[in-house]
Amino acid sequence: MTESYLLGIDVGGTSIKMAIFSNDGDLMEKWSIATNKEKDGEYILEDISVSVKEKWQEMDLQANQFIGAGVGVPGFVDIEHGTIDFAVNIGWRDYPISSILSQHLGLPVVVDNDANLAAAGEYWRGAGVDAEDLILLTLGTGVGGGIIVKGDILHGVAGMAGEIGHVTMIPEAGSPCNCGKSGCLETVASATGMVRMARETIEHNTNSRLYQIWQENGEITTKDIFACAENNDTEAVTIINNAMYYLGLATANIANVLNPEKIVIGGGVSGAGEDLLRPLRFYYDTYALPKVKEHSTFAVAELGNDAGVAGAAWAAKTKAK
């Protein structure tokens, strides 16, 4: 029997997503389990293999029908050795995922950073199909990034490439960032950054609609900000405009360096669609070189939460040996 299936695994801080794809990229099955973070995540790989084997039995599949498995992890990955240097949300440190999981499953296992694999997923089966040079930006609690160059993931010398969220946009007196620096793109263009800007706004302006929402709900979300902006609320429009100014400038600068064909925007905030893309494109067009601009288009990510497992399956397909 020819090997014809791919296993994609996306390890997150609260759940582990898994999926089986055909070699052509059709999603056959997907499911998820909770992430057991006890004892620095030492039960996770066994949990995964038990769950995968149950699924195989259920679907009447066997290991020898699989080309391999790909695993995405939020953290620093030693790609060459299939080892996690450090995954703060999971607890793994110097953890040889590839060899352990490979033994459990009887399959070759490829490991990469989850943001890189999400970019590969959108390139393989999502908004970036056939765009061999692609940037994925995920706007959520942070700003994540993954870069595809000539149809492959860009890793750099230490697997750190694609850290677009930590490009410095406010060099002096910017807000502190989780990475230890300050003024990073993530501090102004993430959901967290936009909500922080909203809070700063209502401190000085208790008449604003955003202040009312905060009083009613005890919080402000990016959905609130986009909803207010749809009603032409000045403060909300200004917040989105500020965030997209920084994102557009950063994206244009990166595009002047990488000359991508497609820039895919994913993550929770990307649900705002054109309300986000319109100001983003405006600032991008202001700062990108004409020929860079001409050859690039923006798109909203299509795979949502499945991008990670799709990219993991792609990694299995293209890199498992």
Next chain:
Amino acid sequence: MTESYLLGIDVGGTSIKMAIFSNDGDLMEKWSIATNKEKDGEYILEDISVSVKEKWQEMDLQANQFIGAGVGVPGFVDIEHGTIDFAVNIGWRDYPISSILSQHLGLPVVVDNDANLAAAGEYWRGAGVDAEDLILLTLGTGVGGGIIVKGDILHGVAGMAGEIGHVTMIPEAGSPCNCGKSGCLETVASATGMVRMARETIEHNTNSRLYQIWQENGEITTKDIFACAENNDTEAVTIINNAMYYLGLATANIANVLNPEKIVIGGGVSGAGEDLLRPLRFYYDTYALPKVKEHSTFAVAELGNDAGVAGAAWAAKTKAK
């Protein structure tokens, strides 16, 4: 007889540099001819082939001993077809260099942008040997850039990748740039940019040493600025510091995206060596992510004007077919 030589050609606005390398990268011979820009450069390729054939005769070599030729051109290159879209300093537009020169020489000919090939040259035989992920920044009248990723030139979708000089560093009210935008890195970190800053300084400060130099010589050069800074001249130190602030910030931001092993500084200004690298490293270290910083080192370019022909020979070696 085995094919064992490589021909490297670097077409510039005033001269065309040529060199013969062994397949291992030893420089056997180099020479140059003047660039004849008459009739939009239509004599250039014939001039090159006449000169190459003379050299071959002189050295008792023949076409069939060569693997191929590489040609670097300052302009926009259609890599795939070996065509120049537009080389403003030469006069070529939609010009099929590869096929014409290949006919003249009886060799496969590979064409690329000159800055890209300079980066490849430093990677192959210069300051970046074995650094598979490398950035070359050339500081001269402009700021040029070339990027090596996984041991190959990064081109992007339209051959525009590496335009690091046109990353926007001053988004509001920056100086106009040759590219049509304003506030580009090139406007503040090139020789031209530093001299402009010196002129702005002496407008307000006729007591400065730089003002005296301008009065004596009718001009100010970057050499003057670095010489004054060596004598602790406040204005000169501030100019260099400003330029390196922008260069360090831009380089750190690009490094957060590319995670390079080596950042090579070339071009005329790089002659300042440590006087330039010291402030550059300071700002780079401020804005680069810790793990990106740890894995990267700065170096001054080693090949000088030979980087272009070396990279062209490398392109012939790795891409001629």
